[in-house]
Amino acid sequence: xxxxxxxxxxxxxxxxxxxxxxxxxxxxxxxxxxxxxxxxxxxxxxxxxxxxxxxxxxxxxxxxxxxxxxxxxxxxxxxxxxxxxxxxxxxxxxxxxxxxxxxxxxxxxxxxxxxxxxxxxxxxxxxxxxxxxxxxxxxxxxxxxxxxxxxxxxxxxxxxxxxxxxxxxxxxxxxxxxxxxxxxxxxxxxxxxxxxxxxxxxxxxxxxxxx
Amino acid sequence: xxxxxxxxxxxxxxxxxxxxxxxxxxxxxxxxxxxxxxxxxxxxxxxxxxxxxxxxxxxxxxxxxxxxxxxxxxxxxxxxxxxxxxxxxxxxxxxxxxxxxxxxxxxxxxxxxxxxxxxxxxxxxxxxxxxxxxxxxxxxxxxxxxxxxxxxxxxxxxxxxxxxxxxxxxxxxxxxxxxxxxxxxxxxxxxxxxxxxxxxxxxxxxxxxxx
DNA sequence: CACTGTATGCTTACGGCGTAAACATATACG
DNA sequence: CGTATATGTTTACGCCGTAAGCATACAGTG
Numbered sequence: 001x002x003x004x005x006x007x008x009x010x011x012x013x014x015x016x017x018x019x020x021x022x023x024x025x026x027x028x029x030x031x032x033x034x035x036x037x038x039x040x041x042x043x044x045x046x047x048x049x050x051x052x053x054x055x056x057x058x059x060x061x062x063x064x065x066x067x068x069x070x071x072x073x074x075x076x077x078x079x080x081x082x083x084x085x086x087x088x089x090x091x092x093x094x095x096x097x098x099x100x101x102x103x104x105x106x107x108x109x110x111x112x113x114x115x116x117x118x119x120x121x122x123x124x125x126x127x128x129x130x131x132x133x134x135x136x137x138x139x140x141x142x143x144x145x146x147x148x149x150x151x152x153x154x155x156x157x158x159x160x161x162x163x164x165x166x167x168x169x170x171x172x173x174x175x176x177x178x179x180x181x182x183x184x185x186x187x188x189x190x191x192x193x194x195x196x197x198x199x200x201x202x203x204x205x206x207x208x209x210x211x
Numbered sequence: 212x213x214x215x216x217x218x219x220x221x222x223x224x225x226x227x228x229x230x231x232x233x234x235x236x237x238x239x240x241x242x243x244x245x246x247x248x249x250x251x252x253x254x255x256x257x258x259x260x261x262x263x264x265x266x267x268x269x270x271x272x273x274x275x276x277x278x279x280x281x282x283x284x285x286x287x288x289x290x291x292x293x294x295x296x297x298x299x300x301x302x303x304x305x306x307x308x309x310x311x312x313x314x315x316x317x318x319x320x321x322x323x324x325x326x327x328x329x330x331x332x333x334x335x336x337x338x339x340x341x342x343x344x345x346x347x348x349x350x351x352x353x354x355x356x357x358x359x360x361x362x363x364x365x366x367x368x369x370x371x372x373x374x375x376x377x378x379x380x381x382x383x384x385x386x387x388x389x390x391x392x393x394x395x396x397x398x399x400x401x402x403x404x405x406x407x408x409x410x411x412x413x414x415x416x417x418x419x420x421x422x
Numbered sequence: 423c424a425c426t427g428t429a430t431g432c433t434t435a436c437g438g439c440g441t442a443a444a445c446a447t448a449t450a451c452g
Numbered sequence: 453c454g455t456a457t458a459t460g461t462t463t464a465c466g467c468c469g470t471a472a473g474c475a476t477a478c479a480g481t482g
Contacts, residue, residue: 009459031439044441045460053440103314103360104239117387124389134396138361139354139409146353149314176324178332185345198350205412220430242468255470256431264469 009041011049015059019095022060027097057101058109064098066111067091070118077126078203081140084119085199088144089151089192096152099145132209139202147198151191220252222260226270230306233271238308268312273320275309278302281329288337289414292351295330296410299355300362300403307363310356343420350413358409362402 017039021030032053033043050056068091071083092098119140123133173180228250232241243264247254261267279302282294303309330351334344384391 032441033439042461043439044462047441048459100311100314103311106364113383113387113390117390120393121389124392130393130396133393134400135405135408137393138358138405139412141361142357142409143350143353145360146357147349149356150349150352153317172324176328178335179324179328181335182331182341182344182348185341189345194346194349197346198353201350201413201416202409204416243470244468253432254468255433258470259430 009039009045009049011059013039014046014049015056015063018056018060019063022097023095027057027060027101054105057105058107061098061101061105061107062109062111064091064095064111065107065109065115068115070115073122077122078207080122081119081203082196082199084122085140085144085195086192089148089195092144092148093151099149099152102145103149127210128206132206135209136202136206139206140199143195143198143202147191147195151189151195220250220256220260222270224250225257225260226267226274229267229271230274233308234306238268238271238312265316268316269318269320272309272312272316272318273322275302275306275322276318276320276326277322279326281326284333288333289418291333292330292414293407293410295333296351296355296406297403300359300406303355303359304362304402310360310363313356314360338421339417343417346420347413347417350417351410354406354409354413358402358406362400362406 014035018030018035021035021038031043032046036043036046046056050059068084069087071080071087073080075083116137120133120137123136128136172183225246229241229246232246232249242254243257244254247257257267261270279295280298282291282298284291286294327348331344331348334347339347383394
């Protein structure tokens with residue numbers, strides 16, 4: 001409990017430790033007690049830096065949003081959207097718990113607002129009307145969150161499902177022939193290029209609203 | 212504990228009670244003890260019908276999937292996709308907790324597989340290649356889950372966020388001008404027509420892969 | 423009918439959770 | 453030096469999911 005020890009714990013450090021813990025063990029495994037142990041402190045000490053666990057989770061989400069890279073503003077809006085999308089996919093992929101957390105809690109922390117403001121700004125500056133910017137934002141958000149979720153294996157419980165699949169594959173084939181026909185593509189899937197494929201469709205659709 | 216009392220409890224009844232509870236109080240409020248009380252039974256009795264709470268949550272998701280209406284197969288694939296999408300949005304909207312649960316857990320219960328098999332079947336029968344069916348499925352799933360999430364207010368914790376927004380609106384306006392400019396559209400938003408707008412873009416994009 | 427196995431429900435108990443409250447200490451400032 | 457404030461600790465409470473063991477009621481068999 002020396003001077004050094006005390007000043008090392010901050011909200012930022014708590015949030016970063018939480019992110020690291022979630023990356024390593026999954027969010028649902030994270031408890032205040034276990035997290036506290038990783039920063040060598042008792043559980044209740046964390047409450048000097050976060051209001052409660054919900055606040056901490058919000059901080060974790062925001063931390064990831066703040067890490068999404070924002071491209072050069074000189075590029076075309078299409079290229080900016082492409083790069084933002086890729087960076088978002090990259091960050092969400094690095095922290096697979098983020099999207100599901102986002103879907104549980106929503107989030108409008110400072111990092112997320114900065115990010116949203118930037119994306120929406122790109123679209124406004126490209127000349128879109130308010131209504132079309134709204135369309136674009138919703139579509140891009142849905143597309144990105146949806147693909148990020150699916151590329152991370154769909155929740156954290158994929159192990160069991162996979163083995164279950166392989167065991168029951170013959171029965172699956174006869175009961176769900178179309179799904180079975182699609183199965184190889186679902187399994188060996190290059191998510192990033194899949195994402196970009198859809199993104200191009202969305203960009204094309206939006207483009208046609210401009211001219 | 213008469214004959215009647217005993218035979219009334221089944222897995223289906225437990226799942227339905229859980230769905231009703233989640234609709235009324237939110238999933239995160241549902242505990243095995245509280246749920247048991249709503250069917251006038253002790254918590255542990257539920258375990259005669261579900262393996263554990265995770266199994267119950269999976270059952271709840273699957274229950275909703277099984278309730279999505281499947282349209283007449285004589286319609287064009289475009290119309291079938293439109294109707295399936297609308298029905299999915301309708302069911303997800305009736306049970307706002309489903310999408311976030313789905314994003315946490317993934318799901319491949321029988322109901323979800325039947326549903327997926329049908330949608331994928333529509334696309335195969337329309338003449339799409341495997342790869343394009345894959346593209347289509349991923350895009351439709353992302354779009355539908357994303358919009359459903361956003362139309363439900365983004366997680367369950369929307370109350371606080373809304374008041375926070377109104378209190379800080381001036382500060383928000385100067386810090387995040389683009390977001391502020393979009394705010395009216397985000398607040399008074401006809402989600403169903405928003406959803407359909409995006410769906411048409413996706414359908415158009417897919418159509419161009421067919422011919 | 424009696425007998426027995428099985429399905430269903432209840433009781434109890436355990437360890438873990440988030441966090442409120444009271445307390446201790448170390449730093450910052452008069 | 454003295455005091456207020458920030459930070460960390462200890463203890464405790466009421467929930468949670470669920471394992472284990474027990475009670476009861478029904479179904480199938482003689």
